[in-house]
Amino acid sequence: xxxxxxxxxxxxxxLGDVIFIGALATYMHTKNTRxxxxxxxxxxxxxxxxxxxxxxxxxxxxxxxxxxxxxxxxIDIYTRGIPGVSLDKIVxxxxxxxxxxxxEIRVLGLESLIxxxxxxxxxxxxxxxxxxxxxxxxxxxxxxxxEITNDEFTTxxxxxxxxxxxxx
Amino acid sequence: xPTIREIMSTAESGIRFASKxxxxxxxxxxxxxxxxxxxxxxxxxxxxxxxxxxLATVYRSQFQINRAARQPMHILEKLIPSLIxxxxxxxxxxxxxxxxxxxxxxxxxxxxxITLDYRAWDITKFQTPLDLYVYVTDIEKTAKFLxxxxxxxxxxxxxxxxxxxxxxxxxxxxxxxxxxxxGGRSILDAIAIELKYGEQFDIKGRFNIQDILKVQDDxxxxx
Numbered sequence: 001x002x003x004x005x006x007x008x009x010x011x012x013x014x015l016g017d018v019i020f021i022g023a024l025a026t027y028m029h030t031k032n033t034r035x036x037x038x039x040x041x042x043x044x045x046x047x048x049x050x051x052x053x054x055x056x057x058x059x060x061x062x063x064x065x066x067x068x069x070x071x072x073x074x075i076d077i078y079t080r081g082i083p084g085v086s087l088d089k090i091v092x093x094x095x096x097x098x099x100x101x102x103x104e105i106r107v108l109g110l111e112s113l114i115x116x117x118x119x120x121x122x123x124x125x126x127x128x129x130x131x132x133x134x135x136x137x138x139x140x141x142x143x144x145x146x147e148i149t150n151d152e153f154t155t156x157x158x159x160x161x162x163x164x165x166x167x168x
Numbered sequence: 169x170p171t172i173r174e175i176m177s178t179a180e181s182g183i184r185f186a187s188k189x190x191x192x193x194x195x196x197x198x199x200x201x202x203x204x205x206x207x208x209x210x211x212x213x214x215x216x217x218x219x220x221x222x223l224a225t226v227y228r229s230q231f232q233i234n235r236a237a238r239q240p241m242h243i244l245e246k247l248i249p250s251l252i253x254x255x256x257x258x259x260x261x262x263x264x265x266x267x268x269x270x271x272x273x274x275x276x277x278x279x280x281x282i283t284l285d286y287r288a289w290d291i292t293k294f295q296t297p298l299d300l301y302v303y304v305t306d307i308e309k310t311a312k313f314l315x316x317x318x319x320x321x322x323x324x325x326x327x328x329x330x331x332x333x334x335x336x337x338x339x340x341x342x343x344x345x346x347x348x349x350x351g352g353r354s355i356l357d358a359i360a361i362e363l364k365y366g367e368q369f370d371i372k373g374r375f376n377i378q379d380i381l382k383v384q385d386d387x388x389x390x391x
Contacts, residue, residue, distance in 0.1 A: 034298045034353050035296050036295045036296075036356065038386060074386070118193070122376065122378075122379065123235055123353070124352060124353045124355065124356060126352060127353050128353075134324070160194065160230070161194045164194040164227060164232065165193070165232075167227055168225045168227055168232060
C-alpha cells in the first residue's frame, strides 16, 4: 500500500487538496486493507481536462476511458457526493493524515467512510467495515454519523452492524 | 466422515432458510429469523446448521450470513470443503508485519498449498495481498512450529493455517472456490480468476454484475 500512499502525496501536490476515498481511505484509517491499485478521490471543483493534461495526466483509450497519473496509476475523480454522504459532508468531515516527513493527504472522514460502505454493502464493503470495526470502533463519533445520515434508524442500524462485526 | 451429499442434505433446510433472508449486513434472530423459521427454536436450529458449515456467524441474538450461501446448490456443494477449512482456520502473528509472511513462506511445510490473497495475487495481479492462507497436511504440527518461533494465535495475525482436506487436483479451481467461500474482497479475486483462467475449470460462481464489470474494466484498462 506504500506506493499508493506515495502516489496520493504526489496527486495532492499536483492537483491540490483532493479528498481520497475508497481503499486508500480504509487503509489510512486502519493500516490494514487490500487494494486494486486504483485511486479514487473527490474534488470540490471539477478539474478541467486541459489542466490535467498540462500536468501530464492522461486518458486511457480503452474501457471507460479513465484518467491516469503521470506515473501510470488509474484514478477516478468524483465531483459529487458518494452514496449516503453529500459533497458538503465529505468536505466538512474529511481528515488530514501526515505521511512521515513527506507531507499531508486528505482522506474521507471515518464516519463518512463507514456510512458510504454501509450504504454500498457489497462483499468488499462488508470486509472493509469489519476491518474498521475491529480497529477503530471506539473512535467513531456517532453524533457525526447521525448528523450525516440525518436519520436515527439508519444510524442505529449502522451502529448495530458495526458492533456485531467488531466481535465476529 | 459424512460425504458432501450427506452434508448438503443435512444443511438443506438451513440453506433454504438463508435464501429467504433479504440481503443485510447483520440480522436479528427475533426480527429477521423468527418470521421465516416460524419459531425461535427452529430459527436457532437452522442457524446452527449454517454455522456448522461456516455459512453463518451467530453472536448473542444477532447473526451474519456468508453470502456464499446464495450461490446455486451445485456450486455450494463444491464450496463445502473450502467453507469447512475456513471455518476451522487458525490465525497467527508475530510482528504483525510482512516479515511474518516472509518467515512462513521460507519455512513452508512439505505438501503445503498457498491459496486466497497471495495465490490470487500471483496469478491475477489484480488485488494486493494481505493475509497468507496456507493449506497444510498437519495443522497441529505447523501451529506448534509457529508457536516455537514466537508466533501467537489470535484474531489479528496475517498467517492463516487451513487443514488440507484432500489432494488438490486443479490448483486454480481450488483458489477460485476458496475465494468464493471466503467472500469479502476475495470475491473480486474470484472474478479476476474466472476472467483470466475461466477456460481451465468448469465451475462458474454467481456474482454481482456490477462487480464483474468493475473487475473487467480494471483488468482491461492500461495506461
